[in-house]
Amino acid sequence: MANFELISFANADELAARAASAWLDEIAAANHAARPHCVALSGGRIALKFFTSVVAQTKAREISLGLVHFFCADERCVPPDDAESNFRAAHELLFAPLRVNDAQIHRIHGEDSPEIAAQKATMDISHVAPKNSAGQPVLDLIFLGMGEDGHVASLFPGKMEGKMPADIFCAVNNSPKPPPDRVTLSYAAIAAAKNVWVLASGAGKETALRESLSPSGKTPLARVIQSRFRTKILTDIRPG
Ligand code: 6PG
Numbered sequence: 001m002a003n004f005e006l007i008s009f010a011n012a013d014e015l016a017a018r019a020a021s022a023w024l025d026e027i028a029a030a031n032h033a034a035r036p037h038c039v040a041l042s043g044g045r046i047a048l049k050f051f052t053s054v055v056a057q058t059k060a061r062e063i064s065l066g067l068v069h070f071f072c073a074d075e076r077c078v079p080p081d082d083a084e085s086n087f088r089a090a091h092e093l094l095f096a097p098l099r100v101n102d103a104q105i106h107r108i109h110g111e112d113s114p115e116i117a118a119q120k121a122t123m124d125i126s127h128v129a130p131k132n133s134a135g136q137p138v139l140d141l142i143f144l145g146m147g148e149d150g151h152v153a154s155l156f157p158g159k160m161e162g163k164m165p166a167d168i169f170c171a172v173n174n175s176p177k178p179p180p181d182r183v184t185l186s187y188a189a190i191a192a193a194k195n196v197w198v199l200a201s202g203a204g205k206e207t208a209l210r211e212s213l214s215p216s217g218k219t220p221l222a223r224v225i226q227s228r229f230r231t232k233i234l235t236d237i238r239p240g
Contacts, residue, residue, distance in 0.1 A: 005230065009236045036069055039071065042073040043076070045233075047199070073142055074154040076182050080111065082169075118170055126168070141194065146200040147177060147198055148205050168188075169186065169189070170186050190224050
């Protein structure tokens with residue numbers, strides 16, 4: 001039985017709309033149970049469409065985000081007002097339009113070095129998210145994008161191979177996707193999450209998706225899928 005669920009869409013707009021709708025269902029359920037919802041967001045082009053859909057649907061459905069804690073699956077080590085900052089994109093397109101309280105936003109301090117920023121982000125998430133027996137935070141949901149090489153967050157092919165590090169957030173130097181210095185959730189942290197939804201969108205990614213879905217795949221996304229019981233993949237890519 002496959003340990004992933006693949007949901008295909010005709011285009012990025014439909015993908016973003018469904019992802020937003022499904023996420024808001026999760027938040028509404030958490031609200032009903034009066035429990036916090038800890039989520040980690042990724043960057044990238046599909047994330048921008050996704051955030052826009054979330055804002056429109058949140059307002060239309062009048063859903064409160066007051067119990068949501070927002071983390072980052074990864075961040076570029078640039079200032080928070082830099083055009084390359086994942087925090088800046090989320091702030092402009094999601095947090096500000098929905099007036100999310102600063103206390104709910106756990107940004108990675110991209111203005112620091114990757115090493116310092118990773119340490120700070122690890123301390124922050126450790127104070128907020130419940131942990132499993134291995135000491136990993138158990139986030140309710142992690143959103144990932146997928147790059148043309150099958151990378152997710154800032155976990156790139158050939159990096160952080162070997163055993164699953166006990167780290168929660170890791171420093172990344174010389175990233176093949178600019179900017180070079182980044183911070184990323186580790187494979188272990190992603191494996192520990194209750195849910196992982198991959199928004200895999202865009203041209204030139206057919207081979208990466210096909211490889212990632214293979215039980216013998218070697219891409220970072222393949223490693224994530226193989227490390228988890230279940231991963232949901234929402235895509236407008238035809239894996240072929
Ligand atoms: C980052 C992202 C990265 C992104 C993928 C997909 O900080 O660069 O977190 O992992 O999600 O590269 O990006 P696109 O959706 O733009 O292809």
